[in-house]
Amino acid sequence: PPRSGLSPRRRGLTATSPFLRAAAGDRPERVPVWFMRQAGRVLPEYRALRATTAMLDSCRNAEMVTEITLQPVRRFRPDAAIFFSDIVLPLAAVGVDVDIVAGVGPVVAHPIRARADLDVLRPLQPDDVQYVSTAVGMLIRELGETPLIGFAGAPFTLASYLIEGGPSRSHTRTKALMYSDPELWHDLLGRLAEITTGFLRVQVDAGADAVQLFDSWAGALNEEDYLRYVAPHSARVLAAFADDGVPRIHFGVNTGQLLGAMGAAGADVVGVDWRVPLDEAALRVGGDRAVQGNLDPATVFAPADVLAEKVRDVCRRGAAAPGHIFNFGHGVLPESDPGVLAHIVDLVHEF
Numbered sequence: 375p376p377r378s379g380l381s382p383r384r385r386g387l388t389a390t391s392p393f394l395r396a397a398a399g400d401r402p403e404r405v406p407v408w409f410m411r412q413a414g415r416v417l418p419e420y421r422a423l424r425a426t427t428a429m430l431d432s433c434r435n436a437e438m439v440t441e442i443t444l445q446p447v448r449r450f451r452p453d454a455a456i457f458f459s460d461i462v463l464p465l466a467a468v469g470v471d472v473d474i475v476a477g478v479g480p481v482v483a484h485p486i487r488a489r490a491d492l493d494v495l496r497p498l499q500p501d502d503v504q505y506v507s508t509a510v511g512m513l514i515r516e517l518g519e520t521p522l523i524g525f526a527g528a529p530f531t532l533a534s535y536l537i538e539g540g541p542s543r544s545h546t547r548t549k550a551l552m553y554s555d556p557e558l559w560h561d562l563l564g565r566l567a568e569i570t571t572g573f574l575r576v577q578v579d580a581g582a583d584a585v586q587l588f589d590s591w592a593g594a595l596n597e598e599d600y601l602r603y604v605a606p607h608s609a610r611v612l613a614a615f616a617d618d619g620v621p622r623i624h625f626g627v628n629t630g631q632l633l634g635a636m637g638a639a640g641a642d643v644v645g646v647d648w649r650v651p652l653d654e655a656a657l658r659v660g661g662d663r664a665v666q667g668n669l670d671p672a673t674v675f676a677p678a679d680v681l682a683e684k685v686r687d688v689c690r691r692g693a694a695a696p697g698h699i700f701n702f703g704h705g706v707l708p709e710s711d712p713g714v715l716a717h718i719v720d721l722v723h724e725f
């Protein structure tokens with residue numbers, strides 16, 4: 375499809391959507407709110423739909439993706455929808471043998487250990503993920519005024535799964551490869567940046583209104599290593615969408631030391647976990663970009679008065695940044711009560 379700047383649909387939404395206005399550094403009449411992982415895990419209607427379908431198979435079924443993405447929008451009326459997929463989907467689509475194991479997460483059959491292991495990491499073509507374009511097209515027709523956020527995993531977080539072979543707390547093998555073979559490391563991250571860019575490109579060209587780059591595990595690095603080994607690759611991904619008119623959200627967990635660098639990598643909005651208060655985070659980001667966050671996801675288990683005060687505190691502190699999008703500091707916890715999530719949306723909107 376031709377890339378001719380803002381689509382008419384996107385132009386219309388940018389003026390009216392609280393989410394898109396806050397992302398652009400504006401102060402809409404209400405604080406916009408959505409939740410990472412709002413699609414899935416907590417909803418009984420999601421569990422029913424997924425009962426007999428493996429995770430990655432559900433991501434390859436445009437009707438299922440559309441329905442799962444819409445379920446939390448019907449329930450919670452958030453200010454944005456997040457496309458239902460997974461960060462390892464594009465890896466599987468180019469031929470990496472990766473599966474999502476229930477209760478574990480992504481598991482890679484042949485972890486990357488040497489140069490020859492990189493050969494499988496070819497660029498992603500739109501035809502590899504036809505079902506993604508189809509689902510995004512169906513979604514933007516159904517969503518009306520609610521913007522759709524596309525997403526992808528950032529090169530470092532994807533590299534960690536590929537090198538460790540699965541989830542890791544310490545990212546030991548990842549850092550060992552990074553320090554011992556910088557040439558192989560940069561080749562790997564360059565290829566992952568290209569795959570991630572391809573996956574986001576498909577979503578944006580099909581009509582996604584914003585993108586979020588998930589570097590969930592980047593917080594394992596200090597700032598110096600992040601700047602040397604990771605930031606240039608994430609920056610290339612973010613720069614590829616500079617002229618699309620879609621806000622770029624850059625998120626990680628435990629990234630208090632990286633907030634400035636993650637903004638400088640080319641984000642319009644910096645996602646913040648719950649460890650750094652948003653007014654402090656806004657200072658670290660540099661005062662020139664919007665922030666997203668940052669209620670502790672475990673707050674849903676607090677008594678109602680404590681929860682309400684903590685929601686208001688996040689809103690007050692968020693006002694220190696040029697724009698604020700309310701979210702949790704990481705994904706909703708699977709045990710969360712959907713009723714409490716709906717209540718949080720109301721509390722934010724009443725603020």
Ligand code: CP3
Pocket residue numbers: 409410411412413414415429456457458459460461462474476477478479480525531541588590705
């Ligand atoms: O948990 C669910 O919502 C159910 C569906 C599901 C997803 N991924 C959706 C998803 C499942 C079972 C997975 C597998 C998976 N992938 C896991 C284990 C999850 C678990 O709790 O069992 C993990 C850790 C991954 C890898 C992954 N996927 C990461 C690190 C991220 C970035 C966000 C994060 O949590 O740090 C994802 C993205 C992801 N997976 C999204 C969805 C719907 C997109 C983001 C979103 O909806 O906010």
